[in-house]
Amino acid sequence: MSVLCYNKGCGQRFDPENNPDDGCTYHPGVPVFHDALKGWSCCKRRTTDFSDFLSIVGCTKGPHDKEKPPEPVKPDVTSSVEKKEADDQKPKFNEYIISAPMPQKAIRRPSADEPIVRMQHKVSASLKQALEKLHLSEDAEEKKEEDSDEIKIGTCCKNGGCTKSFEGPASDSEVCAYHSGFPIFHEGMKYWTCCKRKTSDFNTFLSQEGCTKGTHLWRKKDTYGEHDGRQDRGGHEEVGAHVVGSSGPPSPRPPDHGEREERGGGR
Numbered sequence: 001m002s003v004l005c006y007n008k009g010c011g012q013r014f015d016p017e018n019n020p021d022d023g024c025t026y027h028p029g030v031p032v033f034h035d036a037l038k039g040w041s042c043c044k045r046r047t048t049d050f051s052d053f054l055s056i057v058g059c060t061k062g063p064h065d066k067e068k069p070p071e072p073v074k075p076d077v078t079s080s081v082e083k084k085e086a087d088d089q090k091p092k093f094n095e096y097i098i099s100a101p102m103p104q105k106a107i108r109r110p111s112a113d114e115p116i117v118r119m120q121h122k123v124s125a126s127l128k129q130a131l132e133k134l135h136l137s138e139d140a141e142e143k144k145e146e147d148s149d150e151i152k153i154g155t156c157c158k159n160g161g162c163t164k165s166f167e168g169p170a171s172d173s174e175v176c177a178y179h180s181g182f183p184i185f186h187e188g189m190k191y192w193t194c195c196k197r198k199t200s201d202f203n204t205f206l207s208q209e210g211c212t213k214g215t216h217l218w219r220k221k222d223t224y225g226e227h228d229g230r231q232d233r234g235g236h237e238e239v240g241a242h243v244v245g246s247s248g249p250p251s252p253r254p255p256d257h258g259e260r261e262e263r264g265g266g267r
Contacts, residue, residue: 005064006203009040009056011163014064024065025058031202033185035130048134050183052220054206055156069203151218158217161192161210166218176217177210 002013007026014023029042031053038053039046042060047053155166159178164171181194183205190205191198194212199205 003066004207005066006068007058007062007065008203008206009058010064011207012064014066016066019063021063022061024062026060026062027056027058028060035127037130037134046134049220051158051160054160055158057154057156069201071201155218158220159210159214161208162216164216166216171216174216176214178212178214179208179210180212 002015005012005014005024005026007024008029008031009027010024012024027040027042029040032039032041036048037046038048038050040056040059043056045056047056151166153166153168157164157166157176157178159176160182161179162176164174164176179192179194181192184191184193188200189198190200190202192208192211195208197208199208
C-alpha cells in the first residue's frame with residue numbers, strides 16, 4: 001500500500017516497505033516569498049512563476065517520510081490569574097483618548113474627454129538589478145531549450161498542482177490532473193481559485209489533487225507581457241460605499257516603453 005511522502009518538494013507516493021535512503025529528492029528548507037521572487041531557503045534558485053517554483057527539483061536526497069509535520073504551536077493564552085494581576089497594575093483612573101478622523105477631501109474625477117497620457121514607471125535600483133539577473137538566467141535557459149527540442153527525462157509538468165515528470169513518450173498519453181486556477185495565500189489560508197479547498201498547511205496545499213483533467217505541459221508557453229486566465233490576478237478594495245476592482249498580471253516586469261493609461265480609470 002502506497003502512502004504520501006510529506007517531505008517538502010516531493011509529494012510522491014511510496015511503499016513504506018521499500019524506502020531506500022536515497023529514494024526521495026526534497027527540500028530541507030522552507031519556502032521563501034520575497035520581492036515577487038519565490039524559492040527555497042536551502043537553494044539559491046529563484047523564480048517569479050509559482051508553477052516553476054513548485055517544479056524546482058529538491059536539493060537533498062534521503063528516505064521518504066510518511067509522517068505529517070505537526071501544526072505550528074499556538075501561543076499560550078494568558079491565564080485568568082495573570083490577567084487579574086495585570087489589571088491590578090493598571091491606573092485606577094479612567095483615561096480618555098479622543099481623536100477624530102481626518103476630513104476626506106473631495107477628489108475631482110477627470111473628464112472622459114481629457115487626452116490619454118503615459119504612465120510613469122518608477123523602479124528601484126535593487127529591483128532593476130534583480131530583474132536583470134533573472135532576465136539573463138532566463139535567456140540562458142531558454143537558449144538551451146531552443147537548441148534542443150527534445151524533452152529531457154525527469155522534466156516536471158508545468159501545470160499547476162501536477163507532480164508528474166516526463167519518463168518517456170508514454171508520458172504524453174497520460175491524463176494530467178492539475179489546477180486551472182492560480183494559488184491564493186490569504187490570512188494564513190492557502191487554496192487554488194479553481195476549487196477553493198482551503199488549508200493552513202503548506203504541504204497539504206501542495207498535495208491537493210488537481211480538479212481539471214488534461215494533457216501534461218512540459219514547456220512553458222507564456223512569456224512576460226503574455227498571460228492567460230490562469231495567471232491573471234484580480235483584486236478589489238472598498239472605498240466608502242464603492243468597490244474598486246483591478247486586474248493584471250502578477251509582478252509585471254517594467255516595460256521598455258511606457259504603457260498607456262487613460263486618466264480617470266479604464267474606459
